Amino acid sequence: MKHIKRCDHIAELESYFEKKKPHWYYDYLEADKRVEEMHSILQILESNKLSFFTKYKHNYRDEAIEFFKAEINRELEFTGNHHYENIASYLKELQTLVGKEPFDTMVYKLKIEFKRRRNFVKILNARFGS
Secondary structure, three states: OHHHHOOOOHHHHHHHHHHHOHHHHHHHHHHOOOHHHHHHOOOOOHHHHHHHHHHOOOOOHHHHHHHHHHHHHHHOOOOOHHHHHHHHHHHHHHHHHHOHHHHHHHHHHHHHHOOOOHHHHHHHHHHHOO
């Protein structure tokens, strides 16, 4: 990506990469710390949303909250420790965004609703207290 900087027609080349190679373009923008533009192409690059919102969650607070809640709901459809660990990781990201009381309520509701998933409750207790 360093070679783009040496090009005389940067705008044309960026436009080409944005249309034809959005993953490369995203990496280029990230290396150049152009966060606003990275955010604008997330609709195309669903797979980059997790890393983007993990890194820039405070810049895009409302969208990050919505994203992490959607990921939690998606993972709740499945059972197994891997899914439970993913949920705990998403909750950890949400913890700094929503405040203590709403977060504690969210975790409590999950423990009540999914009390039959003992390993899930055990993971939540280990990560966030009982």
